[in-house]
Amino acid sequence: MNITEIKSEIAGDSYYKVEHPSGLTIFVYPKEGYTSSYAIFGTRYGSINTKFSVNGGDIITVPDGIAHYLEHKLFESEEGDAFVRYAKTGANANAYTSFEKTCYLFSCTDKFDESLEILLDFVQDPYFTAQTVAKEQGIIGQEIKMYDDSPDWRVMFNMLEGMYHNHPVKIDIAGTVETIAEITAEKLYEVYNVFYNLNNMVLCVAGNVTVDGVLKVADKMLKPCEKKEIKNYFETEPYEIKEPYVEQTFPVSMPLFNLGFKEKADKPLNENQLACTDILLSALASNTSTLYRKLMDSNLINSSFSYELFEGPGYCSVIFGGESRAPKQAAEMIKQYISDIKKTGIDKEDFEIARKSVYGDSVSSLNSVSAISNSIIDYEMQGNEIFTYIDAVANARLEDINARLAEMLDVNNCTLSVVKQPEEV
Amino acid sequence: MNITEIKSEIAGDSYYKVEHPSGLTIFVYPKEGYTSSYAIFGTRYGSINTKFSVNGGDIITVPDGIAHYLEHKLFESEEGDAFVRYAKTGANANAYTSFEKTCYLFSCTDKFDESLEILLDFVQDPYFTAQTVAKEQGIIGQEIKMYDDSPDWRVMFNMLEGMYHNHPVKIDIAGTVETIAEITAEKLYEVYNVFYNLNNMVLCVAGNVTVDGVLKVADKMLKPCEKKEIKNYFETEPYEIKEPYVEQTFPVSMPLFNLGFKEKADKPLNENQLACTDILLSALASNTSTLYRKLMDSNLINSSFSYELFEGPGYCSVIFGGESRAPKQAAEMIKQYISDIKKTGIDKEDFEIARKSVYGDSVSSLNSVSAISNSIIDYEMQGNEIFTYIDAVANARLEDINARLAEMLDVNNCTLSVVKQPEEV
Numbered sequence: 001m002n003i004t005e006i007k008s009e010i011a012g013d014s015y016y017k018v019e020h021p022s023g024l025t026i027f028v029y030p031k032e033g034y035t036s037s038y039a040i041f042g043t044r045y046g047s048i049n050t051k052f053s054v055n056g057g058d059i060i061t062v063p064d065g066i067a068h069y070l071e072h073k074l075f076e077s078e079e080g081d082a083f084v085r086y087a088k089t090g091a092n093a094n095a096y097t098s099f100e101k102t103c104y105l106f107s108c109t110d111k112f113d114e115s116l117e118i119l120l121d122f123v124q125d126p127y128f129t130a131q132t133v134a135k136e137q138g139i140i141g142q143e144i145k146m147y148d149d150s151p152d153w154r155v156m157f158n159m160l161e162g163m164y165h166n167h168p169v170k171i172d173i174a175g176t177v178e179t180i181a182e183i184t185a186e187k188l189y190e191v192y193n194v195f196y197n198l199n200n201m202v203l204c205v206a207g208n209v210t211v212d213g214v215l216k217v218a219d220k221m222l223k224p225c226e227k228k229e230i231k232n233y234f235e236t237e238p239y240e241i242k243e244p245y246v247e248q249t250f251p252v253s254m255p256l257f258n259l260g261f262k263e264k265a266d267k268p269l270n271e272n273q274l275a276c277t278d279i280l281l282s283a284l285a286s287n288t289s290t291l292y293r294k295l296m297d298s299n300l301i302n303s304s305f306s307y308e309l310f311e312g313p314g315y316c317s318v319i320f321g322g323e324s325r326a327p328k329q330a331a332e333m334i335k336q337y338i339s340d341i342k343k344t345g346i347d348k349e350d351f352e353i354a355r356k357s358v359y360g361d362s363v364s365s366l367n368s369v370s371a372i373s374n375s376i377i378d379y380e381m382q383g384n385e386i387f388t389y390i391d392a393v394a395n396a397r398l399e400d401i402n403a404r405l406a407e408m409l410d411v412n413n414c415t416l417s418v419v420k421q422p423e424e425v
Numbered sequence: 426m427n428i429t430e431i432k433s434e435i436a437g438d439s440y441y442k443v444e445h446p447s448g449l450t451i452f453v454y455p456k457e458g459y460t461s462s463y464a465i466f467g468t469r470y471g472s473i474n475t476k477f478s479v480n481g482g483d484i485i486t487v488p489d490g491i492a493h494y495l496e497h498k499l500f501e502s503e504e505g506d507a508f509v510r511y512a513k514t515g516a517n518a519n520a521y522t523s524f525e526k527t528c529y530l531f532s533c534t535d536k537f538d539e540s541l542e543i544l545l546d547f548v549q550d551p552y553f554t555a556q557t558v559a560k561e562q563g564i565i566g567q568e569i570k571m572y573d574d575s576p577d578w579r580v581m582f583n584m585l586e587g588m589y590h591n592h593p594v595k596i597d598i599a600g601t602v603e604t605i606a607e608i609t610a611e612k613l614y615e616v617y618n619v620f621y622n623l624n625n626m627v628l629c630v631a632g633n634v635t636v637d638g639v640l641k642v643a644d645k646m647l648k649p650c651e652k653k654e655i656k657n658y659f660e661t662e663p664y665e666i667k668e669p670y671v672e673q674t675f676p677v678s679m680p681l682f683n684l685g686f687k688e689k690a691d692k693p694l695n696e697n698q699l700a701c702t703d704i705l706l707s708a709l710a711s712n713t714s715t716l717y718r719k720l721m722d723s724n725l726i727n728s729s730f731s732y733e734l735f736e737g738p739g740y741c742s743v744i745f746g747g748e749s750r751a752p753k754q755a756a757e758m759i760k761q762y763i764s765d766i767k768k769t770g771i772d773k774e775d776f777e778i779a780r781k782s783v784y785g786d787s788v789s790s791l792n793s794v795s796a797i798s799n800s801i802i803d804y805e806m807q808g809n810e811i812f813t814y815i816d817a818v819a820n821a822r823l824e825d826i827n828a829r830l831a832e833m834l835d836v837n838n839c840t841l842s843v844v845k846q847p848e849e850v
Contacts, residue, residue, distance in 0.1 A: 011678055012678070013678065031676065032676055033675065033676035034574050034676065035570050035571075035573060035574050036570065036571045036574040087564070090563050090564040090566075090567040091567075092568075092571075107571065108567060108571075109567045109570035109571050109574070110563070110566075110567050110570075138515050138535070139512070139515040141515075141535075142515040142516075142533060142534045142535050143517075145460050145461065145534035145535075146460075146461045146517075146532065146533075146534050148460060149459050149460050149461040149534070149632075149794070150793075151792050151793075207574075250458060251456060251457055251458035251459065252789075252792045253436055253437070253438065253788050253789060253791040253792055254785065254788050254789035254791075254792060256792070282728075286712075286728065287711075287712030287713060287717075287728070288712060288717065288718055288721050292712075292713065293713055296713050296778050296781075296782065297774075297778060299781050301785075302781070302782050302784075302785025302786050302789065303707075303711065303712070303782050303785070303786055304785075304786065304789060323785060323789040323792075325785075349722075353721050353722060356721075356724050356727070357721065357727050357728050359727075360679065360726075360727025360728070360729075360748060360750075361727050361728055361729065363678050363679050364677075364678060364679035364727065364729060364748040366678040366679075367576050367677045367678055367679060367681075367748075368575075368576075369574070
């Protein structure tokens with residue numbers, strides 16, 4: 001068993017990466033002085049993984065929304081619901097499905113070993129029948145409709161539909177009422193058996209824990225898996241956006257917008273690129289930036305304004321969004337500002353404030369056992385490491401930020417999505 | 426039955442207030458075009474209500490944390506768990522206890538009537554036995570310890586302990602392991618029978634609903650209650666803070682601080698005072714303010730910096746807080762800035778940006794059925810009304826804001842709380 005210690009001079013902390021014989025990669029981040037612990041167990045399987053092959057076989061296509069459906073159903077076993085088992089240990093448990101992963105997690109202060117056993121057990125123990133699968137259709141159908149009522153959710157997916165021609169990131173994580181109707185117990189077992197292979201999964205634990213303690217439970221509970229070669233397929237996605245403007249009417253009191261810049265996505269960003277991008281976006285659009293102030297002064301945004309680097313396998317974009325009385329004007333001001341700053345570069349003082357802010361935020365996230373575990377699993381799944389990222393933020397130079405700016409944020413390759421009240425007649 | 430329509434010219438919306446014969450106050454806010462709905466059922470009973478009398482009787486004292494304990498136990502009935510019943514209708518349910526109220530809520534898109542029946546049924550149907558009460562002690566004990574590990578939670582309660590001599594707002598909402606050990610089924614029934622009287626409660630529903638639809642369920646499910654006169658007692662609280670500085674060591678990577686200004690709290694703020702205070706605080710300390718920029722430029726805060734008006738029965742304070750490498754310097758800069766601005770008053774331009782920002786945020790909250798319901802119940806429980814508040818924001822004048830500033834934020838009456846890493850020897 002290969003155990004590596006990963007240390008940070010800056011944070012004064014260290015954690016351990018374990019290559020477990022079962023195939024699972026395990027991270028343990030002991031936090032001395034804490035009484036609580038947090039564990040997250042995830043697989044590289046999200047809503048976009050609907051076309052794949054195993055060990056060089058044929059390409060298999062499964063219904064949209066199946067990863068999320070599987071997450072819901074995995075809590076059930078022949079003996080009952082995992083939440084009921086957690087209730088006995090007092091742990092607080094949850095799960096989520098994103099575009100590229102599915103994760104199961106809990107936090108607790110007592111009976112950590114018992115809760116970790118439950119987590120490792122139910123995720124490794126699928127149980128679906130025609131009845132239990134059918135029962136879920138109504139519940140997930142409601143969840144889908146609930147998101148349809150969320151202006152934030154709609155404005156984002158409309159933007160993704162405007163930006164991407166083919167990439168499945170534009171499809172709702174939960175699928176549609178039509179696609180989930182195609183899901184059967186057999187299909188759930190099929191995707192489960194491919195993606196819930198321990199070699200494709202990561203366990204991350206932080207808090208009042210020790211490496212030995214975690215490994216004792218892991219040795220007992222993990223069922224060795226034969227490694228499979230999983231390939232995911234996505235249709236070729238051109239660099240160019242599909243539509244520059246998309247609009248939906250919806251009874252909102254204040255219109256919403258998302259302005260997305262489609263970026264090159266040939267390979268995932270490394271820690272350095274991520275650090276530079278985060279600093280760049282903070283300098284450009286955080287709430288201390290000149291742009292934010294200009295937008296506020298012009299009454300074009302309110303404090304709901306935010307920005308995001310939105311990146312994963314085969315897709316990458318930068319999204320600015322929020323509420324606005326005049327979304328088109330807000331988008332124009334943002335594009336004009338970006339065009340201007342591309343000529344002059346980021347101001348030295350603005351860069352320093354942004355670097356310190358991103359640095360402070362990333363170091364202070366190490367105060368929370370949940371933030372630690374969530375970050376480590378996120379970074380690991382895109383092939384990065386958190387302390388390397390923090391070092392990159394600390395050492396970033398203005399030249400690097402301006403170099404990043406030069407290759408990003410093409411004002412001729414962006415989509416504006418607006419959700420607004422129907423016009424009165 | 427008294428039904429009042431409450432209209433907003435500004436928002437172009439209206440909702441209905443119903444005085445139901447059972448004693449319950451019901452609000453219905455139909456949102457046309459939405460498919461989801463949200464219901465919240467709350468009682469004026471929170472963690473601070475531990476000394477009270479009923480119908481002029483003796484003062485009764487109950488253990489700290491009992492309101493929160495009751496919230497946990499109320500989900501159980503002789504027939505099983507309310508969450509299991511909700512699972513059949515597909516609703517997403519939850520509950521919370523704050524300083525001054527306990528609320529039970531759900532959201533859904535289908536089977537709204539059935540879910541509302543479940544909500545009204547289980548909250549009106551207490552069921553506790555010695556066994557079920559004892560079982561919960563472990564779970565709530567873990568929850569309490571979990572909060573002890575949260576630097577954000579610690580830094581706030583340490584500040585409240587430094588600020589308040591007697592008021593129970595300084596006591597953790599969940600109580601302590603010792604106080605919850607005193608809780609019995611009899612005590613739970615006792616507080617239940619006092620505070621879960623429909624005359625002391627509010628139901629608020631928003632979304633894809635009609636007044637008639639909600640009233641049909643209400644008529645069927647609500648059990649008329651005799652009105653009781655409930656009086657809550659709090660020891661006299663002096664205006665002066667108890668301690669200007671409190672510190673706790675805890676293994677955090679970045680120190681945290683809360684700087685709390687103790688305010689007069691003789692009566693709750695009305696809509697006008699709230700509007701002026703919200704605009705004042707936004708102009709002073711929001712992320713577009715001069716103070717925020719100064720703190721950022723000096724590397725004294727990161728983007729976790731925030732501010733809050735923290736107000737309820739018998740307490741009121743303004744809290745600034747976040748992470749800082751040098752909390753004492755950050756606090757000094759904030760106090761110095763407030764002293765200076767008290768002399769000059771808020772700048773006209775800063776006021777305009779703040780007013781527009783608070784206005785935009787409050788109007789845009791009407792886009793969400795959960796935000797609508799949560800706001801209406803919050804405002805109602807402190808005797809206010811949301812549209813009146815929005816009008817007050819729209820009509821606020823700089824003079825009113827400066828008048829508010831003159832009577833608040835006494836730099837000689839504040840407590841700084843710090844949580845930081847133990848010093849290395």
